Amino acid sequence: MAPASLIEKYNVPGPRYTSYPTVPFWDTNAFTTASWQERLQTAFRASNASQGISLYLHLPYCESLCTFCGCNKRITRNHSVEEPYIDALLGEWKLYRALLPERPRIAELHLGGGTPSFFKPENLRRLLEGIFAEADPADETEYGWEGHPNNTTREHLQTLYDFGFRRVSFGVQDYDPVVQKAIHRLQPFENVRRVTEWARAIGYTSISHDLVFGLPFQQPESIENTIEQTRLLRPDRIAFYSYAHVPWIKGNGQRGFREEDLPSGEEKRKLYETGRALLETAGYVEIGMDHFALPHDALYKALETGSLHRNFMGYTTTRTNVLLGLGVSAIGDVWTAFAQNEKDIDVYMDRVRNGELPLLRGHLLNREDLYFRKHILNLMCRFETRWHRDDWKHHEIELNDLALKLNEFEHDGLLDWDLKGLRVRPEGRPFLRNICMAFDQHLLRSQSRERLFSQTI
Numbered sequence: 001m002a003p004a005s006l007i008e009k010y011n012v013p014g015p016r017y018t019s020y021p022t023v024p025f026w027d028t029n030a031f032t033t034a035s036w037q038e039r040l041q042t043a044f045r046a047s048n049a050s051q052g053i054s055l056y057l058h059l060p061y062c063e064s065l066c067t068f069c070g071c072n073k074r075i076t077r078n079h080s081v082e083e084p085y086i087d088a089l090l091g092e093w094k095l096y097r098a099l100l101p102e103r104p105r106i107a108e109l110h111l112g113g114g115t116p117s118f119f120k121p122e123n124l125r126r127l128l129e130g131i132f133a134e135a136d137p138a139d140e141t142e143y144g145w146e147g148h149p150n151n152t153t154r155e156h157l158q159t160l161y162d163f164g165f166r167r168v169s170f171g172v173q174d175y176d177p178v179v180q181k182a183i184h185r186l187q188p189f190e191n192v193r194r195v196t197e198w199a200r201a202i203g204y205t206s207i208s209h210d211l212v213f214g215l216p217f218q219q220p221e222s223i224e225n226t227i228e229q230t231r232l233l234r235p236d237r238i239a240f241y242s243y244a245h246v247p248w249i250k251g252n253g254q255r256g257f258r259e260e261d262l263p264s265g266e267e268k269r270k271l272y273e274t275g276r277a278l279l280e281t282a283g284y285v286e287i288g289m290d291h292f293a294l295p296h297d298a299l300y301k302a303l304e305t306g307s308l309h310r311n312f313m314g315y316t317t318t319r320t321n322v323l324l325g326l327g328v329s330a331i332g333d334v335w336t337a338f339a340q341n342e343k344d345i346d347v348y349m350d351r352v353r354n355g356e357l358p359l360l361r362g363h364l365l366n367r368e369d370l371y372f373r374k375h376i377l378n379l380m381c382r383f384e385t386r387w388h389r390d391d392w393k394h395h396e397i398e399l400n401d402l403a404l405k406l407n408e409f410e411h412d413g414l415l416d417w418d419l420k421g422l423r424v425r426p427e428g429r430p431f432l433r434n435i436c437m438a439f440d441q442h443l444l445r446s447q448s449r450e451r452l453f454s455q456t457i
Helices: 004-010 033-047 079-099 121-132 154-162 177-183 189-202 220-233 247-254 265-281 298-305 345-353 367-382 389-394 399-411 426-437 441-445
Strands: 053-059 105-113 136-147 167-173 206-213 237-242 285-287 291-293 309-311 314-316 323-326 331-333 337-341 359-364 384-386 415-418 421-424
Touching (some): 004 426, 033 079, 033 337, 033 359, 053 121, 079 121, 079 323, 079 345, 105 121, 121 154, 136 154, 154 189, 167 177, 167 189, 189 206, 189 220, 206 220, 206 265, 220 265, 265 285, 291 298, 323 337, 367 426, 399 415, 399 426, 421 426
Parallel strands (some): 053 105, 053 323, 105 136, 136 167, 167 206
Antiparallel strands (some): 237 291, 285 291, 309 314, 331 337, 384 421
């Protein structure tokens, strides 16, 4: 376990780096819809034939509020919202298709939420039929979706499997009834076992369980029990996330418990160390940050071959230079530009009905952004990065300035570095976000990050 002194030192607010620059530091004033379209078309022409593209579809509805959740969602039990929302998604897709010079090939497809299994299987079928009426699967694909164990049916699983989905993740979080009550996520182990066994029987090749540490009232014993029950089902991969407590961003949705009910930084780190040790004993290998996989899983193989990638969907085994985000609040990435949709569902749907891309904001990456994006991505995916000393002459940062920070990390036993690059030690992996922050030029120039990000530990 990491020493308490290091946990105290490095437990500061910091990004999770699903992008660089991170959203709070986007230059939204320089961004225009026309510039996004131009960069999208350039990236598409260069990559569609060889890589294909990625699609993320955001399905925001949930029947009940989980108080740990930081996602963009709308709580309702009114399922009449399903069809109009799917109409909007397909309408947005047609707007993008009109911009693309040829029929896209979809290499990566992910349904996220919210709760995708909120939608009836027949509505998900209509959505995907509409998507593939305007596109073809790439030669190699990774299609995945997120299911709630309480409302995922066998028909959900079969419907998506028939469209080529082979990966599914189920949100478990924690099996402790005290913790479940605090986060308003009541689901018995039997529900998780049922959907896991259904998915396996249907033919899904990568089944993932999402677990969270740092939740209110969580103790090492509850982590041990949760991991033990998870081992019984042996999912192919596990996401073991740190709870991001950001109530100033997400409002009352993360105020379903008191601050004193949360574990301290040192206690939270112990929860992680306990879970990691149990997962490694069970044969899981740590992948990047927050993820574990069995050696047969594609995520592990991507780590071994150096093809692991990270974007707004988290870690992926497929890398494309075009990621289109469809749906409310969804984010697109064409490597040289980011764009995010409207965050209000009604505004999003109205803009699509009016025939316009429902963009809220975005960022155009400059040469410096692209350079440091590469290094941060290398660290997040491979725990190392390399450089040429002359590279630094083209950027405002001096290698000597970075050296001071890297020397401190090295002194603390977290990494090794020289004038050609660095490698994170196993002891440094819990502090990966902190190491990436040393390269984050926008963060270094910022006056304050106290109310932007969750704690790194």
